[in-house]
Amino acid sequence: MAGDYHLEGRATLEALDDVHALFERITEPVASIDLMLFETAVVEVIGNVVAHGQLPGEVDYVLDLEVADGELVGVVRESGKTWPVDLDTLMPPESAESGRGLPLIRAVLDDFSFAREGDSSVWRLRRCRTA
Amino acid sequence: MIVLTATSEGVVTRLAVAGRLTMANAAELTQAVDAAVAGGAPKVVVDLSGTTFVDSSGLGALITGLRRTRQGGGDLRIAAPTEQVRAVLELTNLDRVLHPYASVEAAHDGW
Numbered sequence: 001m002a003g004d005y006h007l008e009g010r011a012t013l014e015a016l017d018d019v020h021a022l023f024e025r026i027t028e029p030v031a032s033i034d035l036m037l038f039e040t041a042v043v044e045v046i047g048n049v050v051a052h053g054q055l056p057g058e059v060d061y062v063l064d065l066e067v068a069d070g071e072l073v074g075v076v077r078e079s080g081k082t083w084p085v086d087l088d089t090l091m092p093p094e095s096a097e098s099g100r101g102l103p104l105i106r107a108v109l110d111d112f113s114f115a116r117e118g119d120s121s122v123w124r125l126r127r128c129r130t131a
Numbered sequence: 132m133i134v135l136t137a138t139s140e141g142v143v144t145r146l147a148v149a150g151r152l153t154m155a156n157a158a159e160l161t162q163a164v165d166a167a168v169a170g171g172a173p174k175v176v177v178d179l180s181g182t183t184f185v186d187s188s189g190l191g192a193l194i195t196g197l198r199r200t201r202q203g204g205g206d207l208r209i210a211a212p213t214e215q216v217r218a219v220l221e222l223t224n225l226d227r228v229l230h231p232y233a234s235v236e237a238a239h240d241g242w
Contacts, residue, residue, distance in 0.1 A: 013155040017132075020151065020184070036215045043186055047154050094228040097195045100187040107222045 003028050005065040011049040011078060012057060019046050019063065028067040031131040037108040038072045038127045044101045045076050045123050053080030071110075074125040077117075085114045133182075135159050137167065143242050144172045145235060149181035152189035160189070164196035164207065173205025176238040179231075180211035185219055193229060210238040 007022045009015055023039045046061065053059035059080040066073040091103040106112055111126040133150035144167035152160065160177070167175050175196065179185075193209065200207040210232045212220060220226040232238035 016151075016153055016155055032214070033218070037218065039184075040186070040215065040219060043153070043184075047186060047188070051154065091223060094224055095194065095198075097191045097198070098187075100190055100223050104187050104219065104223055 003067045005067075006063070007065075008062040009060070010057070011046065011053050011059040011061045011080070013050060015046055015050060015061065016043055019043055022063070022065070026065075026067060030067060030072065030129060034072060034127060034129050034131070038074070038125070041105045041108050041112075041125050041127070042074050042076070044105045045074075045125065048085075048101060049076070049078045049080060049121075053078060055081070070129055072125075072127045072129060074123075076123040076125075077120045078123075079119065080121055087112060087114055132156065133159065135163055137163055139172065140176075140239070141242075142172065143174045143176055143239055144170075145176045145178055147178040147181060151184040152182050152192070153184065153186045154188035157188040157192035160192040161195050161199075164199055168199055168203035168205065173200045173203035174242050175200050175205065175207045176232075176235055177207060177209045178211065178235050179209055179213065179216055180235075182213060182216055185216045187223075190219065190223060190225060194225070197229065208232055208238040210235045 005022055019042055049061055059078050061078040064075045089102050092099040109125055110128045113124045115122055133148055133156045136147040138145045146163050197207045209229050211234055212231045
């Protein structure tokens with residue numbers, strides 16, 4: 001079974017609650033581990049936009065999720081100005097009090113990319129389904 | 132949102148985190164840990180049995196709490212993490228420094 005989900009709004013802390021609410025609406029029979037970890041990745045991406053998008057509080061985002069056969073796909077388009085994004089940053093040591101967001105996203109996805117497309121930044125997420 | 136409840140249990144402070152521990156509210160956990168340390172009870176058990184979700188900011192707050200309790204002569208232990216929390220702890224290697232106790236009672240062991 002496949003399904004498409006859409007969410008858009010201003011990238012503020014409230015957007016994180018909206019993302020969780022979106023995942024609660026998913027009705028397709030996706031394995032809980034896949035939904036749980038994909039939700040984790042999406043929340044981290046939106047959180048990045050909230051925390052670092054320029055200008056703070058003035059960035060709009062659009063989230064499109066697809067529950068497809070064999071995979072979960074997400075695209076986040078946001079209107080923030082360019083900021084440095086190092087997708088290859090390594091998981092920090094256990095004592096670190098920050099810096100785990102992007103490594104955590106990479107750890108739960110099969111594909112993850114960031115690119116500027118025109119005036120927007122586009123984050124693409126994909127996780128293969130276990131069931 | 133989270134509902135954070137601090138309970139004194141002898142020499143231990145139990146912090147129950149109900150809800151999602153994320154960048155929106157991670158500072159509340161840090162503040163609660165600081166209050167326990169400042170109050171002379173730096174042995175803290177974070178009850179995660181009601182924590183339905185944690186993000187990297189929530190993890191950071193747990194590590195900050197670990198550092199601050201140890202600086203205060205105590206320690207921080209986590210108890211009963213739910214499935215998502217346990218998975219994220221393992222993926223970030225934090226289960227090496229934050230050993231998940233099966234229950235709040237087990238987390239009191241030795242204290």
